[in-house]
Amino acid sequence: MKLPPVLRALLHRRIVMLAALVLAAIVVLALGAPWFASIDPNDTAVLQRLKGPSAEHLLGTDELGRDLYSRIVHGARYSLAIAGLTALGATLAGTLLGLVAGFFRRLDAPLMRIVDAMMSFPDILLAIALVAILGASLANVVFALVLVYTPRVARVVRASTLVVRELLFVEAVRALGVRTSRILWRHVLPNLLSPILVQVSFIFAYAILAEAGLSFLGVGVPPDIPTWGTMVAGGQQYADRAFWVVLFPGLAIILTALSLQLLGDGVRDLLDPKLKKAA
Amino acid sequence: MDAPRLSVRHLSTSFPTDGGLVHSVADVSFDIAPGRTTALVGESGSGKSVTSLTLMRLLARSANARVSGQAHFATREGRSVDLLALPEAEMRRLRGHQLAMIFQEPMTSLNPVFTVGEQIAESVRLHKGLDRAAALAHAQRMLELVEIPAAARRVHEYPHQLSGGMRQRVMIALAMACDPTLLIADEPTTALDVTIQAQILALMRRLQAETGMSILFITHNLGVVAHHADDVAVMYAGRVVERAPVRPLFAAPQHPYTQGLLACLPGKARAAGQARPKRLFAIRGQVSSPLAPPPGCAFEPRCDQARDDCRAAMPPLIATGDGRSARCVLVAPSHDQEAT
Amino acid sequence: MTRFLISKALGMLAVLAIVAVIVFVLTRAASGDPVAVLLGDQATAQDIARVQKQYGLDRPLPVQFGYWLRELAHGNLGDSIFLQRPVTQALAERAEPTTLLALLAVAIAAAIGIPCGIVSAVFRGRWIDQVFTGVAMLGASIPSFWLGLVLIQMFAVSLGWFPVSGYGAPGASLPERVHALILPAAVLGLLNSALIIRFTRASMLDVLGEDYVRTARSKGLAESTVVLKHALRNALVPIVTVLGLTVALMIGGAVVTETVFGLPGIGNLVVNAVLRRDYPVIQGALLVVAGIYVLINFAIDLLYAVVDPRVKVS
Numbered sequence: 001m002k003l004p005p006v007l008r009a010l011l012h013r014r015i016v017m018l019a020a021l022v023l024a025a026i027v028v029l030a031l032g033a034p035w036f037a038s039i040d041p042n043d044t045a046v047l048q049r050l051k052g053p054s055a056e057h058l059l060g061t062d063e064l065g066r067d068l069y070s071r072i073v074h075g076a077r078y079s080l081a082i083a084g085l086t087a088l089g090a091t092l093a094g095t096l097l098g099l100v101a102g103f104f105r106r107l108d109a110p111l112m113r114i115v116d117a118m119m120s121f122p123d124i125l126l127a128i129a130l131v132a133i134l135g136a137s138l139a140n141v142v143f144a145l146v147l148v149y150t151p152r153v154a155r156v157v158r159a160s161t162l163v164v165r166e167l168l169f170v171e172a173v174r175a176l177g178v179r180t181s182r183i184l185w186r187h188v189l190p191n192l193l194s195p196i197l198v199q200v201s202f203i204f205a206y207a208i209l210a211e212a213g214l215s216f217l218g219v220g221v222p223p224d225i226p227t228w229g230t231m232v233a234g235g236q237q238y239a240d241r242a243f244w245v246v247l248f249p250g251l252a253i254i255l256t257a258l259s260l261q262l263l264g265d266g267v268r269d270l271l272d273p274k275l276k277k278a279a
Numbered sequence: 280m281d282a283p284r285l286s287v288r289h290l291s292t293s294f295p296t297d298g299g300l301v302h303s304v305a306d307v308s309f310d311i312a313p314g315r316t317t318a319l320v321g322e323s324g325s326g327k328s329v330t331s332l333t334l335m336r337l338l339a340r341s342a343n344a345r346v347s348g349q350a351h352f353a354t355r356e357g358r359s360v361d362l363l364a365l366p367e368a369e370m371r372r373l374r375g376h377q378l379a380m381i382f383q384e385p386m387t388s389l390n391p392v393f394t395v396g397e398q399i400a401e402s403v404r405l406h407k408g409l410d411r412a413a414a415l416a417h418a419q420r421m422l423e424l425v426e427i428p429a430a431a432r433r434v435h436e437y438p439h440q441l442s443g444g445m446r447q448r449v450m451i452a453l454a455m456a457c458d459p460t461l462l463i464a465d466e467p468t469t470a471l472d473v474t475i476q477a478q479i480l481a482l483m484r485r486l487q488a489e490t491g492m493s494i495l496f497i498t499h500n501l502g503v504v505a506h507h508a509d510d511v512a513v514m515y516a517g518r519v520v521e522r523a524p525v526r527p528l529f530a531a532p533q534h535p536y537t538q539g540l541l542a543c544l545p546g547k548a549r550a551a552g553q554a555r556p557k558r559l560f561a562i563r564g565q566v567s568s569p570l571a572p573p574p575g576c577a578f579e580p581r582c583d584q585a586r587d588d589c590r591a592a593m594p595p596l597i598a599t600g601d602g603r604s605a606r607c608v609l610v611a612p613s614h615d616q617e618a619t
Numbered sequence: 620m621t622r623f624l625i626s627k628a629l630g631m632l633a634v635l636a637i638v639a640v641i642v643f644v645l646t647r648a649a650s651g652d653p654v655a656v657l658l659g660d661q662a663t664a665q666d667i668a669r670v671q672k673q674y675g676l677d678r679p680l681p682v683q684f685g686y687w688l689r690e691l692a693h694g695n696l697g698d699s700i701f702l703q704r705p706v707t708q709a710l711a712e713r714a715e716p717t718t719l720l721a722l723l724a725v726a727i728a729a730a731i732g733i734p735c736g737i738v739s740a741v742f743r744g745r746w747i748d749q750v751f752t753g754v755a756m757l758g759a760s761i762p763s764f765w766l767g768l769v770l771i772q773m774f775a776v777s778l779g780w781f782p783v784s785g786y787g788a789p790g791a792s793l794p795e796r797v798h799a800l801i802l803p804a805a806v807l808g809l810l811n812s813a814l815i816i817r818f819t820r821a822s823m824l825d826v827l828g829e830d831y832v833r834t835a836r837s838k839g840l841a842e843s844t845v846v847l848k849h850a851l852r853n854a855l856v857p858i859v860t861v862l863g864l865t866v867a868l869m870i871g872g873a874v875v876t877e878t879v880f881g882l883p884g885i886g887n888l889v890v891n892a893v894l895r896r897d898y899p900v901i902q903g904a905l906l907v908v909a910g911i912y913v914l915i916n917f918a919i920d921l922l923y924a925v926v927d928p929r930v931k932v933s
Contacts, residue, residue, distance in 0.1 A: 113630070117637035120909040120916075122872025125889060129905065132893040133648050209762050213875045216764045217890060232765060239768055240776050250765035257760035265756070337836055341743060375838035382837075387830040392852050402838045453838070 016266025019259040026256055030076035037070035041226060050242040060244045062235055068245065072252050075226040080256070082142055082227070083207035089146035090207075091200045094153025095192070099184060101154065102161025112158070115151040123148050127210060128219050138221050141214065145207050153199050157192060164191045194267070201264030205257040212253050228253050282353055283310035284461055284493040285334075290348035290363075292326075292333045300345075301569045303329040307348070307519050308596070309512040311461065316487065316494040318504045318525070320540075321514035324566060327497045328383075330514075331463045334362055334495075335380050336370050352378070355460055376406040379454035383466040385446035389438035395422070395449045396434030399456050406457040421452035425482060444475035448482070455486060462487075463495045468503070480507050501540060505529055510602075513537050516566060516577035519596065523603040533605040535582045536562070576607070584609060623924060631917040638909045639691070643684050646902045696903035701895050706903035709888060716786050717877070717884035720800050720807070721869035725862055727808025728815050733858065735812070736819020740827060741846055751816055758813030767806045767879035774802060784881030803880040807873060811865055818861050822854040829853070860919050867915040871908030 029036050039057075045065035053060045059068040101111040118126070130144035164170065165188070173183055214220030215229025216236075223230055228249040235245030292304040304326040311317040319327045329338075338344045350362040355377055362370070362378075374380075382388045390398060399421055400414035409417065415434060422430035425448040438446055447467060454462055464483065468476040484507060487494055496508055504511055504525065511528050513521040513536065521534040532538045539562040564581035573579055575590040582589070588608055598604045600613030690696070696706035739751040775783040781802045787795040826832065827850050835849040836842075874886030885904060892900035 113633050114637055116634045116913075117641060117909070120634065120638055120912040121641075121905065122868050122870075122874075122886075122908065124874050125871045125886065125905065125908065128874065128890060128893055129645050129901065132896075133645060205760065209760070212762050213764060216762075217875060217878055219890065219893065229762075229764075232762075232768070236768065239772055243772055246765065246768050246772075250762060250769075253762050253765065254757070254760050258757055261756050261760060335837060337833060371839040371841065373839065374836070375840075380837045382830060382834065384830050388834045390831040390835065390849050390853070393849075401840070405839060450834075453834075 013266065013270075016262055016270075019262035019266070022255065023259040023263060026076060026252075026259070027080065029073050030080050033074045033077060037067075037073040039067040039070040041066060041071040041074040043067070050238055050245070052242070053244060059248045060242070062231065062245050063238050063242075064234075068231075068248055071226055071231060072228065072249055075228050075231060075249070076252065076256075078138070078221070078225055078227045079208060079211060079229075079253075082138065082145070082211045082221070083204050085142045086145040086149065086207035086211075087200050087204035089142065090149035090153050090203050091196060093146060093150040094199070095157050095189075095196055097150065097154035098157025098159075099161055099188065099192070102158040103165060103180075103184060103188065108158075111154075115154050118147075118151040119155075123206075123210060124213055127214055128217070131214065131219055136220065136222050138225060141211060141221050145210055148210070149203050149206065153196075153203065156195055156199055160192050160195045161188060164188050167191075198264050198268045201260050201267060205260035205264070208253060208257050208260070281313050282359075283351075284313045284353050285311040285495070286349075286351040287330075287334070288349045288351070290330065290333060290350060291346070292329050292338070293345045295343055295345075296570075298570045302517055302572075303569070304333060305517045306596075307512075307514070307517075309519060309522060310510075311493045311495055312510070313353075313460070313493055314487070314491045315509040316496055316507060317510045317512060318496045318498060318508035319512050319514060320498060320501065320504055322499055322566070324516075324569075325514040326517040327514050328465055331380065331465050331495065331497055335374065335378065335463060336362065336365075336367075337380070352461065372406075375402050375454075376457045377460050378463070379457070379459035379461070380463040380465065381447070381450045381454050381467050383469055385443050385450055385470065388450055389446055391438055394435050394437055395441070396436075399449070399453050402453060402456050417456065418452075421456050422449070424455065424486070425449070425452045426478075427452070444471055444479065447471060447475075447479055451479070451482065451486070455490070458490065459492055461493045461495065463497070465497045466499070467496075469498070469500070476503075483507075501544060513540070516569070516572065518577065518593075518606060520578065520606045521604070522596070524601075527601065527603060533599060533603065533610050534578075534607050535584050535609070536578050537605075539581075624921070627917065627920050627924075631913055634913050635910060638913065639688065639906065640684075642902050642905045642909070645905070646898050647683070691906070696899065696906070699892075699897055699900045701892075701897045702900070706899050709900060710885060710904060710907055713883055713885045713888050716796070716800070716882050717870055717873065717886065719797065720804055720873060720877075720882065720884065721866045723797070723800055723804035724807035724811060724869060724873075725866050727804055728811035728865070729862055731808065732812040732815025733819050736816045736858075737823055737846065737851065739816065739820040740823030743824065748820075752820070755813040755816040758810055758816075761810060763806055763810055763875045764879050766810065767803065767876055770802050770806060771879070784879075786882050799880075800882075803873075803876050803882060806876055806879075807869065814865070815858070815861070819854070819858055822857050823850060826850045826854040856923075860923075863915055863919055864912070867912040870911055871904065 043066060045061070048057075048061050048065040049063055051057060051061045051065075057067050057069065059072065062068055062071065097111060097115070101108045101115075121129075127144050127148050130147055131141055134140035134144060170183065170187060173187055211220060211227060212229035212232070215227045216233045218233060220229060221227055223234075231249040232246050235242065235249075239246050287310070288308050290304055290307040291302065293300050293302045295301075307326070307330055309317060309319075319330060321327045332338050333344070333346055334350050338346075346363055348363065351359050352362050352373070353359050354373070360369070360373075362373075365373075389395065393401075396415050396418045399418035400411065403409055403414040403417050404411070407414075407417075419430050419434045422433055427433050427445060427448050433441070433445075438449070441449065450467075462483075467483075468479050471479065480503065483494065486492070496503075498504060508525045510524050511522070512519050513528075513534065515536050521528070521532065521537045523533070528537065529541065532541055539560075542560040543562070545559060562581055563583075567573055567577065567580060573590070575588075575592050576582070576585075576594055579585045579589040586608065594606050594608050596604045596606045597610055597612045599610050694707070696710075698705050699709050702709050735751045735755075739748045742748050771783055775781045782799050785799060787799045791799075823846075827846070832845060832850055835845045840849075871885055871889065873884065874890055876882075877884040877887040878890065885908065889901060889904045889908075891897075892904065
């Protein structure tokens, strides 16, 4: 009989492993969409509209007769791409911002004030306003979401940087006269990898949800790009007679966001417990 | 000789960790006589705090401690109960009542959102059934008992308004509020200034004289032990290595570890016959990792008097007469007493 | 103490200033001319110039910003281009449904989240903790519009317990209006309870590890008293902070839910204004929403200082 704490850690990791597997499956499906979903997602067939799940159409058809399963699999490409690029962009920008703010005392207050100001706006509202300014396109949605989530990452990275900065070896290296940029790159940054990795995962999840919300409102990507949010928006008015049009894209969103969060949580538990407190 | 207030027999506490089972306390036995003070002495990690928390059953549930042994406590009603086997509800009746404890950190041991009076009164209302007004009055009396000036005002103050020394006095008042017969004091003065230390210790001595309570005093400070303890149990790596009344222990320590501890005292260096001591003594080496204990005696790697058979097995606690015992193969056993 | 207050107030003003700049830059940077949109295809250049002058859109940017700030100082947020009324009035009309929704939603989130978080913390590591933590993570993964549509389908369409959308008929009584808010509040409440569960759990775990909790146990108190009286009172402080900030964020952040349920709230107002390029409304609403958040944040900081003098030291 294994010891309880060890068993618990194992169990936790099992769920994390499952989440990682699900995520991998989703990514594989998205990448290989033409092979996994042979029916053309844009193939409208008015006679087949709003049919329930069947052998021919695994998840049913939408309001224009398009195969829902196929649309979801192909739509995964867009939803994942947008959210993934957002996570990457926000993490890079936020890390830079947080690193500078945490390490250079004089820049800390002004930078954090800007971060505070940006976080005073509700995420969705800021995203809507930004997309409205920039124009509705895939790239602009990514850019807007990057701006929305950068402050969040910046705060976390700054907090971790403050912790690392106080660690003795950083003082020692500074005393040796090493150039600041080298200190940041070689000594501080590697210690921030674990909170940064955790943030990537969570921002990815938030971005999936945010993009879906934007698309649902019709202020996100142009409606001809089939993301999961636009699918739900399109099926909204038929919800009472063909609920699957709303249900299945939503489940796709939930599954992806949940797996990402479980993964982020698992990574956070596994890696450096010292900086876990700051993150 | 009265029956002891507390009689601990073969107490062991182990914690499962990622690296294996850690035996923080192993085979610890000692007695505390009514009205007397027993000091549990040892360095950090020797297991003395864990011993006290085990006796009070205050170990964190998440720690998954394995506890064995007995701790026979003589209650005021004349019964003898095993603290380690009591149902939790009965243990709660003893805690804060006949069995009280004060901790090392007075700065963080009081709840910041309640007044000190309320915190004392809560205990009184629980164990003595007084109503709120009577309990607060009693709380005020307790503050006066521990020599806090302007007690009537202090009763309504919050912990952050009091200094560290005063907070520790409040902790003592809290512990004394329901007339304990045994007070466990876990390094109560370590976090305080030296002058305050002396005051607190004198206060505890006075309270003991007035109430006849026993004290289990946990400390690493030999000076405090010399002045305030009646009996001493020295701990090393989770085990008791020497037991003796205080004066004989200081006069003639029997275990090499105790000898080493006493030799570290600056005063002792001078007494060793040198006109001007050139060097302070320190026991060489470090305590072994609890996950990799030496095969025999735990102190053997650091002991200058070690023999071959010290590595063979853990020596038992050997009675050496006059109420003393030591866990060492070098001592001469007395044949007319049993060491437990 | 006063130095602390002054520094906090200055910080707040700095943030507000940056918020103002952001809002101004955002709305002015938008492409598309709202005046031309308003006047339609038949507008002549003169018409456009006239309306532009009327709305001050022909001056250089920094001058516009200066004028704008001056108007703000007088409490004037401008007039909506499309709604033909002052922005402040438009906001005030929309304030009630949004505010009620936010308060109701946070109440639900707290009612679910706090007890579950406490249980999770007390039984840390056991199955109930795993379940609640898992549920919390699930709740943070559900899109609000989806949950809204699901609940509408179940409770409004199928069971008919609630209106499918809207905020009650014009002139509806308060109970009727609140009734219309129950489903949307349930959506927001359920989703936000996820956050509250995790936060309460973390806060309680912190407090349960404190020395004074051990002291409380050493007094022989029952475990329920230790947890609910000694621990919770301390853990609640940061939790209430989060609840307050959540209300503030919901004032403009419940956009999606307001849209799904057809509620005439502030979020809805902003979305429509964005789609129609109604500058003054966008500006005014963003400013008010962010401003409320900053003010509530500041108020909470003040409260901390008053309630807990230890805060002054940091």
